[in-house]
Amino acid sequence: MKNLIIKTLMIASTLGLIWYAHHNMDPYPLSILNNIGIFVILALSYNLINGVTGQFSLEPNGFVAIGAYMTAIFLIPTETKIDMYALVDPAPIILEMQANFLPALLAGGLASTFIAFMISVPVFRVRGDYLAIVTLGFGFIIKIFAMNTPAYTNGAMGLNDIPDYANFLWIGTIGLVTFVAMINIINSRFGRAMKAIRDDEDAATAMGVNTYWIKTLAFMTSAFFEGVGGGLLASFISTIAPDQFTFLLTFQLLIIIVLGGLGSMTGTLVATILVMGGMEWLRFLDSNMNIFGYDTGAHPGMRMVVFAMLLITMMLFARKGLFGDRELTDIIKSRFKRRKS
Amino acid sequence: MSSTSLAIKNITMQFGGIKAIDDLSFDVQDNQIYGLIGPNGAGKTTIFNIITGNYKPTSGDVEFQQETITETKPNLVVQKGIARTFQNIRLFKSMSVLDNILIGFHNHTSYSYLEAIFRFPRYFWQEKRIKDEAMMILDEFDLRKFADKKATDLSYGDQRKVEIARAIATKPSLLLLDEPAAGMNPSETEDLSNVIHKIKKDFDLTVLLIEHDMKFVNNMCDMVTVLDYGEKIFEGKPADAIVNEKVITAYLGDFTHA
């Protein structure tokens, strides 16, 4: 009971903070915060399949793309669409799709969930690194489809003028919902089964767990939130194109969940702030630098070199990331216990 | 009159050109402790993997409580009431002892995914119920004090017990133990046989165990089948097994090989 009150208070105060930030922060820091918020949603859900369930997959860019396109198509007004689809006329169904923000986001999430369900059959026939390459291929195929179906996606030109409903109230709240949902999943019979699969899939089966179904469930859940996050992303930056949904996006999420600790949701939270903040802070690396009067010229990609090195270094020397597979609360608890004894 | 719990009927298992099991049949009666013994490589674990549905036999059938389960998937075999342990302990390493046990209750909780996410009352009721039950099982094994410890932090003997406790949590009527005494010192082995007898009584179990330690088998089992190179060379009381010539040859042969 005491626990429940504490949790309710924490959720309420987080909502209060979101509300305060939305109304009182300057546009630039708020936009960084929005970016972090979206990546929190994406990284948390990615960690559910990769970290908690231990199914190392590389598809989030695909699911984010599906959610982003779906939401965008539902949000862009019909007249705007007629003008926007420049390569070929939009398919009739595209013109008919219209919805408010929340249903549009849910549609994005559900579309991703559905695709996840469809591909789970080939995906979970394989384990380990095969899974990684199949899911990587899937993320890649989604992008190819986005390029080649201009009647739906406007091809390489992408979609713009997406109404920007996504403010920090939406993003922050959905981020909080995602976090709570993840924690609730982990602390249920489903989460235990997911962790069991990560630790030893055969033993999990020997406990009567239908491992195929549990993996699919984690995959679909992950896809749902990645789709919703994609919808938020589309509305937040108000323009999307296939090139935004490359492996780079997945790579960023991978760094985040590895840094935070595979399986740790609070770790993911902290790591998202560090990585996204770091990306913003290291922006200078990509631009011209003047070192002792010598202009280095612009180096797009320098930040990614740094982050790739960070990932390698982490794997070599600090494989468990910040929190390992534990949550911040567990760490505080065990510290506290040690002090008492 | 006891009835048949498990019937192995003419099982043959071939891996490539090698016959791991050759036309093996035996019956395990309800509430028996049945031993499957034989030197290393005799095909004992293969039989377990066939019973649990991990392998499909080349020919023959497995019947459990008069129902054919040869083609049943491993997770469904568990739901029918057969639980197993592994030869090399396979606990869920990152999880606490309690959580390891709770996994066993996976199919004895019914709240749905959405009920878990939105924390419906059924989630709380069922979680409380299985936690209480898990604690009772831990008491049975005298493991309650380790409930919050990481499973892998326990001693070898205790890890064995956690693995058995975890299997008990699936509420089986037939328990398969794969070399439960392997790697244990005499006092741990002693403790283990007491535990097995106790849980057999308390949970109304039939036990099928694999061993190659004849002494342990002699103390534990009501009936044994001795395997050598996939073939049955003896079936009967353990006391008769240790004086049987074929059995002795099989074992001594094994020693000379080693």
Place this chain on the structure above:
Amino acid sequence: MDLSTFLQQLVNGISLGSMYALIAIGYTMVYGTLRLINFAHGDIMMVGAFLVYLAVAVGLPFPVAVLVAIAGSMAVGVMTDKIAYKPLRDAPKISLLITAIGISFFLENLFNVLFGGVPKAFPAPGYLTISFKLGDVILPLMVIVIPVITVLILGAVLWVLFKTKYGMAIRALAFDIPTVKLMGINADYIISIVFALGSALAAIGGIFYAISYPSIDPLMGVIVGLKAFAAAVLGGIGSVTGAVLGGFILGFTEIFVVALFPELGGYKDAFAFFFLILVLLFKPTGIMGKDLERGRF
């Protein structure tokens, strides 16, 4: 499709398939020994092409530049193993995979920083870009050279694998690294040989690719690398001849599907993955492969 178009596409298919095959051999050998999908392998191909570009730019004649590039790529390949993979031999496989992704990203972005993301014209010498005309069929020299060299290389690799003591050690590693170490074989040395060999082939594949599509960019290895991996899986990962077979099947499929159904041209890059998924659905061990991931009961 008339005969001359068919022949034209056939030689194109052989040429493309050869390039996939060259790169696929490296994937399959590393996977065979370490059970690692070396994500960075495709990027080694890019490194090879760029090193030629660089060597020619500093004034080396093209054939010398090619040798320098192959040697450089071998060094890069062996170094990635020594720096990034070797310390993780006993770590969970996932850690190794993540590191490989990190290396791949590192190489791509490093070359992006060094050379810029804009595609560069590849300095192929004139004598390599000539074409012959046989009736209606146009035969660029490379289309003949590439398959011939590929076959020679395949022969050489098979010879090394099955006729030399190094090959025996490599094949033994594929079964059980700890045991091989107990036999007194320096496993790390053998693994280095595998990486050197694979990287050399990838570099050769990359140079062929660069001559055939005369431009190079830092991301050129990504898609080709993934396709080559798909080819390796298709042929049966772990099997060198399988990798070559898979490479040719993929090359032919891409060329002929696009020739027969031009409207599918945009999906060309996705074929490899459809193949991959189909293979994994119906015959996870591939055409020539053995089951590497048996149950561990």
